[in-house]
Every structure is written in structure tokens, then in C-alpha cells.
Amino acid sequence: MPKSIYTVKEVAGLLGFSTNTVYKYLEEGSIKSVRLGSEGRFRIPASEVERLLQEKGRKRVGIAKSLPANSNFPSIFDWFVGFMSIGIGFSQFIKPMYATTLNAMAGIAPIINIICILLIIGGILLLGFDMFDMRKGERRMFFNASMGLLYLVLAGIFASQASVVATGYLALSLVFIFAAFKKEDGYLHYLVFINILCILIGLATAVWPDSFGVFALSKYVSISKNVYSLFWILFFYFLLFSSYKAYRGNRIFIWVTNLTVGLLSCFYAIVAFANGYWGSSVFGVVLGTFSFIFPIREDFHFFETKNRKETIIGFFWLLGAFIAGSMILRMAHNSFQNSILTRMGREVETASAITGNFVDNGVSILETSLAIGNYKNLLQSEINKENLDKELKETFLLSDGAFRRVVVTNSDGExxxxxxxxxxxxxxxxxxxxxxxxxADKRTSFVTGIVVPKTPGIGPSILISLPILNDDDKFLGIILADINILELQKHLGEVGLDKKESLSVVDSQGNYILNTGIKGNKQIIYAEDLDTTPGNTKLAIGYNDDGVLEFAASRGVGEYGWTVLTNEPQSAAMRTYAMMGLGIFLFFILFTIGSMVFVIFLKKDADQI
Incomplete structure (x- = not known):
């Protein structure tokens, strides 16, 4: 039996309004009702409800007639690749991958910048085509093919450097070309994209096994190449089967597919972000965000737009949130980074002072020994080993462990x-x-770099030598001290480095005198950035041979041509910031979805009476 009166809650449910909206229209008089008392309770007659439903129906019909048949825009896949293009292009100007690496990519930076500008323009136009109903026809096919070509060029540039990010760009290129000639549902394009990406990553692993760096699974799990290959094959078949089921409309496999890709993208974005790969982190963030959105895309009526103006407002809302979030993120990143580099600068200043004082003290000990000792008299007469041993012992003990050995030669160098x-x-x-x-020639002290003696059984040494002169300034020989490097290392322990921060002392030839961090005989990462000028501190950021982004600080040591160098992986130096990576990723997801929901809410109110 039809009802004669309705409550506010019932009317809100019938019209799709919120109760607050119904109350607002009741207060304005737009909805006729009977007020019960002064408590704000209303009863709406059935005739008024019928009128409201009829007007709401006419409005929907009118809007539907104003749109082309079968219109369902903007496509969520277009938003996905549009934001991907804008994000990738934008990230190259915030922090380009080639900015802190020394490979050949720095030489072609202008080309990459032009491509990234075109990607930003292309991403905006892609969304514009949807807003203004330009999804079909030759213009759209040409546009998709052009975007595919841009990504193909970008993939070729990074592939020439054996960079794993080429796989993502190539996958985007292929899916754009696929979309140009195959007008299918956007979700199919997404499924094609993730499967192509999976294939390309597997091929890249075989072709460039060393290119993955921090993204390599072996960095986190001990796994052999054969086991990895088997794992990848099984995962690919799982993804292919799951994608097929998802395309056929199986809700379980839709969620399984998208959650799998979304979570993997989350991990990829965190690792990329923590290691300074901004373009890769944006790729992971956007892919992860839309992977979580795709399963509920049908619930977002915002993507079945009834009003282009609202679509444009929504687009600029999301674009503004994306750019503002990126800029805030960049500002926070710079603040953390500058703070860490400042700290490392203070550390190398301290380490340089300690090293310089240690060597200066060694020189002073030898000068004092020559001044108060009996070396010149002993060398001018027949050598008395017993007396010479006594002098050398006193010098050795005077060093208090700073010397490993003290040597005296005659004027012939013996x-x-x-x-x-x-x-x-x-x-x-x-x-x-x-x-x-x-x-012998300059009558002055001399401090070597690292020396490998020709004499078998004697390890590398740092030597301080002073001439021994008689009262007539005649050269009699030299006194030579072998610096105790372990004692120097002990003194440098007072600097107070972070757990994963390494400290090295390098001679003027770039050879390690002391190295507390790098195992093996590796070359200096920042050789061209080292500053041997006394009093100057130089800060640098760069990728090492393993593709790990590192901070470095260097400072010259006195007048010896030595350099003190500290370096630390960015992910270790910015531990707190790296842990924020997950939060940042979730922020992008929740803010993007939340923004969409907010726009839908505004739209819902706008569609009401």
C-alpha cells in the first residue's frame, strides 16, 4: 500500500540525497512539508515526493540527451595513462635520473627534457580529449600513436644505458599503440599493459642481469638465477590466467589481479623513492593507485560524467593535488637531504682536522728527535748500531703508538x-x-701517499721522512717513520659516523690510505668531486656502480694532498624518510581516491533540486 507521508531519511534515500541536503531544502522551502513541533522533525507528503522524483527524472533524461550515444567518459584507463605521462614528465624536472649519475645520459639531457615536456602536454591533452568527447576517430588514433612513439623513444634512450626503467616506458609505448588500433574497454588496455610489463621485466632480467641494482630481488631474498627464472615463469602464467579471468568479469580475479599489481607497485615505489629514483617512484605510485581503483571503477559515477564543467573541475583538482603533493614532497626531501649533507660536511671537517693533526704530530715528533737526539753525530762517525738503536727506540716510544717503525738511512739512501x-x-x-x-734535495719534510714497498713481506705504508743535516747543513741521510694506520683509524673513530656511513682517507693519487666502508679495491666513486684544497669542503650526490644513490662529503687534509671522504647510501642516511615512503605512497592513493569521492559528493549536491 503506497505511503501518504515520508520522513526526511526516506526522502533522502529515494532521491539519492544526504539528509543534510534534504534539511537544507526544507529550510529554504524548496520542498513542501509539515513541521512537527519545534524540534526540526518534518513529514513530506507523497505528492511532493512524486513531484521531486519526476523533476529528478527529467533532469537525468535532459543530461543524457545532451551527450553522444554510448558516451562513457572520461575513461579511467585514459586517466591512468594521462596521469602517468604527467607524473613521469613532471618528475624529470623535479629530480631527473641523470642529474646525479655520471653516465652518457647527462649528455642527452635536452632531448629527454623535450620528450618529458611533450609527455606532460600529451597527458593533459589525453584527459582533454575525454572531456570534450574526442575519443574516437583519426585524431585520437593519431594522438595515441604519437604518445606511443614518444614512449618508444624514451624507452630506447634508457635501454641504450641498460636501464631497467626502459621496460616500463616500452610497455606504455606498446599499450598506446594497441589502444590506437584496438578500441576496447579501458580495463582490457590495463590488463594488456601489466602483462606486457611482466614479460619485459623478465626479458630485461635475462639481457641486463646487473641493471636492476636496488630493484633486484636478490637484494632482499637469497635466490639463484634458475629459481628466479622459474618463479618469474610461474608468476607470469598466474598473472596471465588471472588477467583472463578478470577480463571475463570474475570479481575475485579482478581483485586478485589488481591487488597483486598494486602491492608490487607499492614495494617498487618505496624502493625507488628511498633510493632517489623519482621517475620510477612516480611510475609505481600511479600504477599502484589506479590498480586499487580499477576494481571499483564502476562505483565511481564520476567517470560517467554528466557535466563537462564538473569534469574539468575534478581534473584540475586531482592534477593540482598531484603537483602540490609532489612539490611538498620535493621540499621535504631537500630539507632532509641538506640536513644530512650538512652533518656529513661537519664530519669530514672533524676527520680532516684529526688526520692533519695526526700527521703533523708525526712530523713534530721526528723534528723533536732530530733536535734533541744524537742522530747527526752517529751518522758522521762509524755507525754504532747499539747507540743508533737507542735513539730510534726513544723516537719510537715518543710517538706513543703513532709509528709502526722508525728507519735511518745514510746519505746514499742505504x-x-x-x-x-x-x-x-x-x-x-x-x-x-x-x-x-x-x-735530500729540498731539505724539508716529506709525507707520502700510500706506498707499497718493494721489499717482500712489508705491507703498504704511509711514510714521513726528514733530512738529517750536520751543523754545516751537509746532508747525512734521512729519518723515516712508518705511520700506524690503525692508530689513525682509532682516532677517526671519534668522528661518530652513522651505522652505515663509511669514512675513507685518500692520497693525492686517489689511492685509499684508510677505508672503513668499502670492501675490496674499488675505485673512488666521486674522484672528480674530491676537493684536496685545504679548508674546502665539497658535498656531492651520485649513484655508485651498484646503482645505489649515495651522499658524499670530502675535504682536503692540510698541505699533504690527501682527502677525507665520507659516503652513505641515501636509503640508510634518510632512514626515517625511507620509512615514510610507505606513508607517502598511501597518501597518494588515499588522497587521489579521497579527492574523487569529494568531487563526487560536490557533484551529487549540484545535481539536486
Whole structure:
């Protein structure tokens, strides 16, 4: 039996309004009703409800007639690739991948910049085509083919550098070309894209096994190549089967497919973001965001737009949120980064001072020994080993562990005594070595870099040498001290480095004197960025051979031509910031979806009476 009166809640349900909206129209008098008392309770007669339903129906019909037949725009896939293009293009100007790497990509930066500008324009036009109903015809086919060509060029550039990001760009290129000639549902284009991407990643693993760097699964799980290949094949078949079922409309497999891709994209975005790969992180964020949206795309009536003006407002809302969020993120990133580099700068200043003081102290010890000792008298007469041993021992003990060994030569460069005694060094001639010739010729102290002695059994050394002169300034020989590198390392422990921060002391030839972080005999990552000028501190950011973004700070050591260098992976240096990666990823997802819901809510109110 039909009702004669309705409550506010019932009317709101029938019209698709919120109760607050119904109350607003009741207060304005747009809806006729009977007020019960002063508590704000209303009863709406059935005749008024019928009138409202008829007007609402006419409005819907009128809007539907104003649109082309079978119109269902903007397509969520177009929004996906549109935002992907805008995000990738925009990220290259916020922080281009080639900005902190030393490979050949830096030389073709202008070409990449032009392509990225075109991608931004293309992404905006792609959404504009949807808003103004230009989804069909030759113009749209030409546009999709052009976007596919842009991504193909970008993929070729990165592939020439054996960069794994080429796989994502190539997948986008192929799906754009597919969309140009195959006008299908946008969800099919998405499924084609993720399956192509999976295939290309597998092929890239086989062709460029070392290119994945921080993205390699082996970085996080110990796995052999054969096991990885089997895992990838099984995953590909799973994704292919799941995608097929999803395309056929199976709701379970729709969720399974999209959640799998979304979560993997989440992990990829976090790793990329933590290691400074902004373009890759944007790729992961956008792919993850829309992977979570696709299963509920039919519930977003916003994508079945009734009003182009509202669509444009919604687009600029989301675009503004995306750009504003990226800029805020960049500002926060710069703040953290500058703070870390400043800290590392202070550390190398301290380490440089400690190293310089350690070497200066060694020189002072030798000068003091020559001034108060009896070396010149002993070398001017027949060598008395017992007395010479005594002098060398006093010098050695005076160093308080700073020296490993003290040596004296005659004027011909022949070693005449060593303390502690080392038989293999006796009677060895070092007259051709710079640490003998420089003091002999210039009558000054000399500090070497790292030296590998010709004498078997003696390890690499850092040597300080001073000339021994008589009262007439005649050259009698040199006194030579082997610096105790372990003692220097002990002193440098006072700097207080972070857990994963390494500190190195490098000589003027770029050879490691001391290295607390890098295992093996690796080349200096930032050789061209090192500053040997005393008093100057240089800060740098760059990717190492493993593709890990690292911070570095360097400072010259006194007048010795040495450099103190600290470096630390960005992900380790910015541990707190890296942990924020997941939160940032979720922020993009929730803010994007939340923005859409907010626009829908505004639209819902606008469609009411």
C-alpha cells in the first residue's frame, strides 16, 4: 500500500540525497512539508515526493540527451595513462635520473627534457580529449600513436644505458599503440599493459642481469638465477590466467589481479623513492593507485560524467593535488637531504682536522728527535748500531703508538738501522724513492701517499721522512717513520659516523690510505668531486656502480694532498624518510581516491533540486 507521508531519511534515500541536503531544502522551502513541533522533525507528503522524483527524472533524461550515444567518459584507463605521462614528465624536472649519475645520459639531457615536456602536454591533452568527447576517430588514433612513439623513444634512450626503467616506458609505448588500433574497454588496455610489463621485466632480467641494482630481488631474498627464472615463469602464467579471468568479469580475479599489481607497485615505489629514483617512484605510485581503483571503477559515477564543467573541475583538482603533493614532497626531501649533507660536511671537517693533526704530530715528533737526539753525530762517525738503536727506540716510544717503525738511512739512501728491528729492511737502498730524494734535495719534510714497498713481506705504508743535516747543513741521510694506520683509524673513530656511513682517507693519487666502508679495491666513486684544497669542503650526490644513490662529503687534509671522504647510501642516511615512503605512497592513493569521492559528493549536491 503506497505511503501518504515520508520522513526526511526516506526522502533522502529515494532521491539519492544526504539528509543534510534534504534539511537544507526544507529550510529554504524548496520542498513542501509539515513541521512537527519545534524540534526540526518534518513529514513530506507523497505528492511532493512524486513531484521531486519526476523533476529528478527529467533532469537525468535532459543530461543524457545532451551527450553522444554510448558516451562513457572520461575513461579511467585514459586517466591512468594521462596521469602517468604527467607524473613521469613532471618528475624529470623535479629530480631527473641523470642529474646525479655520471653516465652518457647527462649528455642527452635536452632531448629527454623535450620528450618529458611533450609527455606532460600529451597527458593533459589525453584527459582533454575525454572531456570534450574526442575519443574516437583519426585524431585520437593519431594522438595515441604519437604518445606511443614518444614512449618508444624514451624507452630506447634508457635501454641504450641498460636501464631497467626502459621496460616500463616500452610497455606504455606498446599499450598506446594497441589502444590506437584496438578500441576496447579501458580495463582490457590495463590488463594488456601489466602483462606486457611482466614479460619485459623478465626479458630485461635475462639481457641486463646487473641493471636492476636496488630493484633486484636478490637484494632482499637469497635466490639463484634458475629459481628466479622459474618463479618469474610461474608468476607470469598466474598473472596471465588471472588477467583472463578478470577480463571475463570474475570479481575475485579482478581483485586478485589488481591487488597483486598494486602491492608490487607499492614495494617498487618505496624502493625507488628511498633510493632517489623519482621517475620510477612516480611510475609505481600511479600504477599502484589506479590498480586499487580499477576494481571499483564502476562505483565511481564520476567517470560517467554528466557535466563537462564538473569534469574539468575534478581534473584540475586531482592534477593540482598531484603537483602540490609532489612539490611538498620535493621540499621535504631537500630539507632532509641538506640536513644530512650538512652533518656529513661537519664530519669530514672533524676527520680532516684529526688526520692533519695526526700527521703533523708525526712530523713534530721526528723534528723533536732530530733536535734533541744524537742522530747527526752517529751518522758522521762509524755507525754504532747499539747507540743508533737507542735513539730510534726513544723516537719510537715518543710517538706513543703513532709509528709502526722508525728507519735511518745514510746519505746514499742505504738503510742502516730500523726499530723495531726488521731483518728484511737492512741494507736496502731507497735512493730512488721520492721520500728520500725530496728531503735530500729540498731539505724539508716529506709525507707520502700510500706506498707499497718493494721489499717482500712489508705491507703498504704511509711514510714521513726528514733530512738529517750536520751543523754545516751537509746532508747525512734521512729519518723515516712508518705511520700506524690503525692508530689513525682509532682516532677517526671519534668522528661518530652513522651505522652505515663509511669514512675513507685518500692520497693525492686517489689511492685509499684508510677505508672503513668499502670492501675490496674499488675505485673512488666521486674522484672528480674530491676537493684536496685545504679548508674546502665539497658535498656531492651520485649513484655508485651498484646503482645505489649515495651522499658524499670530502675535504682536503692540510698541505699533504690527501682527502677525507665520507659516503652513505641515501636509503640508510634518510632512514626515517625511507620509512615514510610507505606513508607517502598511501597518501597518494588515499588522497587521489579521497579527492574523487569529494568531487563526487560536490557533484551529487549540484545535481539536486
Amino acid at each position: 738503510i742502516v738501522d730500523t726499530y723495531p728491528y726488521y731483518s728484511q729492511s737492512q741494507n736496502v737502498n731507497i735512493s730512488d724513492r721520492d721520500y728520500f730524494t725530496v728531503p
